Amino acid sequence: MKLTTLQIEQLYKFTRQHYMEHYDVQTELVDHLANDIEQIWIEKPALTFKQARDISFKKFGIFGFMDVLEEKQKQMNKKYFRIILGFVKQWFSIPKIIVTLTMFYCFYLLLQFSFAQYLFPGLFFTILIIEFILLLKRRKKLNTKFKTTGKKWLFEDIIETQGNGNVIFGLFYVFQFLTPNSYDNLSTSSSLIISAATTLAVIIGYVSLIVIPKKAEYLLEKHYPEYKLV
Amino acid sequence: MGNQKLYKGSLQTIILKLLAQNDKMYGYEITQKVKELTKGELKITEGALYPALHKLEAEGLLDVEVAKVGNRLRKYYKLTENGTKETANKLEEMQEFLKTMQQLVNPKFSLE
Structure with missing residues (x-):
């Protein structure tokens, strides 16, 4: 039967x-x-x-089903970070490397200004707010999609939760632990480290919140043979 | 029924070997095939099979294909090129293991 x-x-x-x-x-x-x-x-x-x-x-x-789910999530997370790493690596190619270096140099210059103590945290929070807006937009889009199709895809969820959560927390931690309490007499090495960390945080944020979600459909189709069948 | 724990470490090798012989298979088919081949001696549990399959897939050893069968979708697994190479390695390792175990549990003494 x-x-x-x-x-x-x-x-x-x-x-x-x-x-x-x-x-x-x-x-x-x-x-x-x-x-x-x-x-x-x-x-x-x-x-x-x-x-x-x-x-x-x-x-x-x-x-x-928990064993099945746990292993699947573990594998999907690994896959997601491999994709992120791939995009980040691509970023370090010409001409993007020029943009990166310019951004790095701008952050470095910013730290040398006498009013860096206001400018730098201000810049950081502006980036955070932009990322937060992107996060809300994406969530709204996914909710609408779920309401229409009635289907959730694990990889899509990972793109969203990992992408948003980790990036924003990453940026927050860079700000919390790497930025100095006092911007007066900042050593060259400290300025270089802060500039590099900020540049990296911005790139990861851009890749996670803009580049990957834009390619989400393609990634889902590539990963799920059934994506087009349903 | 034998001691299932003894088979546990060989699950991936068993899956790879079956796929090497059968082009493509789906999860339930694998459990049934193993049961049939071992005459019920080895029963792969569902809670172990799917995590193993997903792990092999993530490692790039398996590829997936989905087809509509009747009123439901079925996910098939097949070996990738790397998977075929890895199957040969794993089987070789398994032979070595069996040889070593044989020597341990059933040593043959010679007068050489």
């Missing part, structure tokens, strides 16, 4: 109830459960759909 379309939908709902909210991970588990339920029915045809489903689910062990 084969599962009906309605029962397949019920299996999707069942995985959602067990904390699997991403369509890509759900799909594989739904197919697995469906195959197993059909096999169970061959051996015990008297069982109801729910009884067979519960027998199948028990085979995943006491943690249910």
Whole structure:
């Protein structure tokens, strides 16, 4: 006996109830459960759909789908950081390197001004606010997409949460720990380190909040063969 | 049923070997195939199979393909070029391991 379309939908709902909210991970588990339920029915045809489903689910062990989800998240995060690194590396190529060096030099010059103690934190907070606005825009866009399609993709979530969270916190930590309490008599090496860290934070922010989200559709299509099928 | 713990470290090798013989396979098919080949001696648990498959995929050893089968989507795994090379390495390692274990548990004495 084969599962009906309605029962397949019920299996999707069942995985959602067990904390699997991403369509890509759900799909594989739904197919697995469906195959197993059909096999169970061959051996015990008297069982109801729910009884067979519960027998199948028990085979995943006491943690249910959690082991599957954890490993998948770990792999996706690794993949995300590899992509970020790839984009950051690309950044350090001509002519982008000229932009980078100019930015670095501007930050360095800024630190030499007598009013750097106002300018530098001001600049930092401006960048933070810009990134915050980008974050809100992206979240709104994703929420609209979810409402229309009803599907969440794990990799898309990672692009959003990692991209926004890490970048903003990264910038915050650079500001918190690397910027000096006093800008008077700043040594050359300190100025160089602060300028380099700020430049890097800006590049990572730009890559995570603008470049990668812009390429998100392409990355999702490349990563998920099923993305276009549904 | 044998001691499943003994098989645990070999899960990736088993998956790679099966894929080397079968072009492409999906998760449930792998569990069933292993059960069939080992006559029920080895049962790959679902909670171990998918994390292993996802890990191999992330390492670039497996490629995925999705097809609509009936009223549902099915995810197939197949070896990449690197995966094929790695399968040969892992099988070689496995042979070495088996040889060493054989020597340990069943040493043959000779008069040489």
